[in-house]
Amino acid sequence: DVKVTQSSRYLVKRTGEKVFLECVQDMDHENMFWYRQDPGLGLRLIYFSYDVKMKEKGDIPEGYSVSREKKERFSLILESASTNQTSMYLCASSFRGAAKNIQYFGAGTRLSVL
Amino acid sequence: AQKITQTQPGMFVQEKEAVTLDCTYDTSDPSYGLFWYKQPSSGEMIFLIYQGSYDQQNATEGRYSLNFQKARKSANLVISASQLGDSAMYFCAMRVIQGAQKLVFGQGTRLTINP
Numbered sequence: 015d016v017k018v019t020q021s022s023r024y025l026v027k028r029t030g031e032k033v034f035l036e037c038v039q040d041m042d043h044e045n046m047f048w049y050r051q052d053p054g055l056g057l058r059l060i061y062f063s064y065d066v067k068m069k070e071k072g073d074i075p076e077g078y079s080v081s082r083e084k085k086e087r088f089s090l091i092l093e094s095a096s097t098n099q100t101s102m103y104l105c106a107s108s109f110r111g112a113a114k115n116i117q118y119f120g121a122g123t124r125l126s127v128l
Numbered sequence: 129a130q131k132i133t134q135t136q137p138g139m140f141v142q143e144k145e146a147v148t149l150d151c152t153y154d155t156s157d158p159s160y161g162l163f164w165y166k167q168p169s170s171g172e173m174i175f176l177i178y179q180g181s182y183d184q185q186n187a188t189e190g191r192y193s194l195n196f197q198k199a200r201k202s203a204n205l206v207i208s209a210s211q212l213g214d215s216a217m218y219f220c221a222m223r224v225i226q227g228a229q230k231l232v233f234g235q236g237t238r239l240t241i242n243p
Contacts, residue, residue: 049233054235056132056134057219057221110229114180115229119165119172119173121171124171
C-alpha cells in the first residue's frame with residue numbers, strides 16, 4: 015500500500031526557531047514535493063525534488079529550504095520561523111515520467127508559529 | 129501560466145443526490161492532465177480521478193466521473209448518489225506534461241452532505 019509519512023501532525027514553535035518537517039515515502043518514488051495549504055488559496059508548491067540531492071524552487075520558496083540526502087526522505091526547513099509561516103504543510107511523492115504521475119500525499123503537518 | 133479556478137467555495141447537498149463540483153483551467157500547452165483530490169477533515173489528500181488531455185472518453189472511477197469539456201476548458205467532478213462520507217474539501221489540479229511534473233491546484237470546494 016502507498017505510504018507517505020510526515021513526522022508530526024501538529025507542531026507549535028516560537029518565532030525565530032529553526033524548524034524541520036520530515037517526510038518519508040516507501041514507494042521508491044523519484045519525485046517529492048512540499049506544499050503549503052492556506053484557506054482560500056488551495057495548495058501552493060514550496061519546493062520539489064526529482065532526485066537525491068536535487069531540488070527546485072516552487073512558487074513560494076522564500077523563507078524555506080529543503081534537503082534530500084536519501085531517495086525516500088525529503089525535509090523542509092524553516093531557517094527562522096515567522097508567524098506568517100503558520101499553515102498546513104503537505105508532502106507528496108510521485109514516479110517520474112509516468113503518464114498519469116499521480117502524487118500521493120501524507121496526512122499533513124499543522125504548524126503554528128507563536 | 130497555468131491556472132485552476134474553482135468558483136464554489138462551499139456546497140450543501142442532500143444525501144443520495146448527485147453533485148457537480150466545478151473546475152475550469154487555463155493553459156496554452158496541448159498536453160496536460162487533470163486531477164481531482166478529496167481532503168477529509170483528517171487532512172490527507174486522497175486521489176480520486178484523472179483525465180488526460182488526449183483521452184477521448186470522460187474518466188470514471190466508481191461513483192466519481194469527470195465531465196471533461198476541452199473546448200470550454202472545464203473538468204467538473206460529478207459524484208453520484210452522495211453519501212455522508214463524501215463531506216470533505218475537494219481540489220481540482222492540473223499537471224503540464226512537458227513541465228516538471230508539478231501540480232497546480234485550485235482553491236478548493238468544501239462539500240457538505242446533509243442527512
